[in-house]
Amino acid sequence: MTAADDASPTHRRDELRHAAREDLFHRAALALDAGDMGVFEWTASTDELKGDRNFRRLWDLGGDAPLTGETVFARVHPDDVDMLRAEVARSVETGGDYKAQFRIRPPGGAERWLGARGRVTGRDADGTPATLTGLNWDITEAKAQEERLERLAREMNHRVNNSFAVIASLLTLGSRTARDVPSFAQMMTAQIHALADAHRLAADHALDDSDRSSDVEMRTLVETALGAWTRNAGDARIALDVDPSVSLPARHVSGMAMLLYELATNATKYGALGDAGGTLDVTVEARGDGTARFAWRERLDGPRPPLPERTGPEGTGPLPSSSGFGTVLMQHCLSLLGATMDERTVTEDGFAVAISFPHR
Amino acid sequence: MPALHGHTILVVEDEFLIALNLEMSLNEAGARVRLAATVDEAVRGAGGEVHAAILDVSLADGEVFPAADVLARRGLPFVFHSGHAAPEARLARYPGARALAKPAHEGVLLATLEEMLS
Numbered sequence: 061m062t063a064a065d066d067a068s069p070t071h072r073r074d075e076l077r078h079a080a081r082e083d084l085f086h087r088a089a090l091a092l093d094a095g096d097m098g099v100f101e102w103t104a105s106t107d108e109l110k111g112d113r114n115f116r117r118l119w120d121l122g123g124d125a126p127l128t129g130e131t132v133f134a135r136v137h138p139d140d141v142d143m144l145r146a147e148v149a150r151s152v153e154t155g156g157d158y159k160a161q162f163r164i165r166p167p168g169g170a171e172r173w174l175g176a177r178g179r180v181t182g183r184d185a186d187g188t189p190a191t192l193t194g195l196n197w198d199i200t201e202a203k204a205q206e207e208r209l210e211r212l213a214r215e216m217n218h219r220v221n222n223s224f225a226v227i228a229s230l231l232t233l234g235s236r237t238a239r240d241v242p243s244f245a246q247m248m249t250a251q252i253h254a255l256a257d258a259h260r261l262a263a264d265h266a267l268d269d270s271d272r273s274s275d276v277e278m279r280t281l282v283e284t285a286l287g288a289w290t291r292n293a294g295d296a297r298i299a300l301d302v303d304p305s306v307s308l309p310a311r312h313v314s315g316m317a318m319l320l321y322e323l324a325t326n327a328t329k330y331g332a333l334g335d336a337g338g339t340l341d342v343t344v345e346a347r348g349d350g351t352a353r354f355a356w357r358e359r360l361d362g363p364r365p366p367l368p369e370r371t372g373p374e375g376t377g378p379l380p381s382s383s384g385f386g387t388v389l390m391q392h393c394l395s396l397l398g399a400t401m402d403e404r405t406v407t408e409d410g411f412a413v414a415i416s417f418p419h420r
Numbered sequence: 421m422p423a424l425h426g427h428t429i430l431v432v433e434d435e436f437l438i439a440l441n442l443e444m445s446l447n448e449a450g451a452r453v454r455l456a457a458t459v460d461e462a463v464r465g466a467g468g469e470v471h472a473a474i475l476d477v478s479l480a481d482g483e484v485f486p487a488a489d490v491l492a493r494r495g496l497p498f499v500f501h502s503g504h505a506a507p508e509a510r511l512a513r514y515p516g517a518r519a520l521a522k523p524a525h526e527g528v529l530l531a532t533l534e535e536m537l538s
Binding site: 214217218219220221222224225226228229230232233236311388389391392395396398 | 435444
């Protein structure tokens with residue numbers, strides 16, 4: 061070969077093509093590495109398995125000892141291995157692509173999820189699929205997230221169905237006891253808003269990523285539930301003083317929301333948020349023993365409208381209630397919150413309720 | 421509702437309003453009611469003098485299955501009343517039990533109990 065041949069356009073083109081291919085291989089390797097992708101090639105007839113460095117790391121297969129398909133199948137979770145074998149067999153039999161997600165249990169290592177994709181890349185002289193080339197990558201984190209969302213969806217579904225059951229119960233109980241349709245409708249509307257607020261707050265918090273993701277701050281709950289009244293207070297003066305350290309677990313939120321709406325509805329009809337005007341003080345303080353005290357105090361500026369003289373089912377005396385079953389509603393809330401009633405006082409110009417409840 | 425008349429029904433439900441409502445409906449149908457709101461109370465109730473039960477699955481302190489086991493061992497009929505999406509899979513180990521999605525229509529719930537008791 062002469063120097064002139066070396067510099068020929070054909071040779072130059074080949075050289076460039078070769079360099080471009082090298083470059084592409086290099087980039088592909090970098091990309092696979094950046095994506096933590098493990099590459100493998102499996103030969104069906106001999107069960108011989110070749111894996112790159114990432115592949116061996118994903119499977120905790122250190123060193124460079126020869127690998128076989130059986131070596132890796134032995135590390136697959138017993139519940140997933142049949143599915144994986146079937147998927148590989150299907151790919152080899154039909155020549156179709158293979159796609160799987162499975163758990164592996166490396167000896168001494170933590171269980172993790174792998175994703176896999178592959179396809180037939182080599183065939184025998186008679187056309188039978190002979191080798192399978194593919195990728196593995198770690199999907200443990202994505203799987204954990206998927207499970208978290210599934211759990212969340214189940215929990216939300218449960219809460220919504222429970223709210224519907226509570227609404228149905230309120231309607232049935234109300235129809236047995238209520239004598240005044242507008243009052244009953246007002247109470248029902250308030251309670252539906254209470255459940256909607258509770259659901260929205262619990263849902264917002266459930267999407268946070270923290271440990272106690274579903275806890276709801278008491279301050280947010282009080283401000284949300286009483287928002288309709290604090291924004292349109294009229295002559296009333298409303299003061300909210302809620303300890304920012306007090307939170308409620310998600311399953312207690314609806315009980316507190318229902319209690320707040322019931323108290324506010326009553327205050328509109330008979331108390332400080334009504335025509336008489338007055339002051340409303342709502343305080344929540346942590347006691348330091350895992351319980352908190354919720355106090356609701358109304359002081360009226362003028363004469364109170366007459367209270368309906370009704371007796372609760374437990375014989376608790378006259379109820380300043382919008383519906384005639386305020387006591388039932390109150391008991392429902394207390395039981396949901398695991399709370400006890402410390403005080404309930406009705407005077408000429410005032411009304412007060414105080415409860416103790418466990419908090420986070 | 422003759423089938424329910426004179427029977428004692430265990431109602432396991434931790435939502436006070438729902439429990440109260442079921443109690444009133446069952447009383448109107450002539451049945452006596454025993455209420456339970458926790459897993460412990462439910463297990464005790466299931467071992468007591470009851471003829472059938474309505475079981476909410478998810479309670480504040482856990483799931484109701486220990487009580488369901490007691491009822492199943494005694495051959496007593498019971499209905500799961502659950503707000504969970506797909507109770508079927510989890511309830512499969514109680515072939516004699518029925519499952520109604522919560523909130524079940526009161527008429528359907530009572531009719532189901534009657535049918536199981538007759």
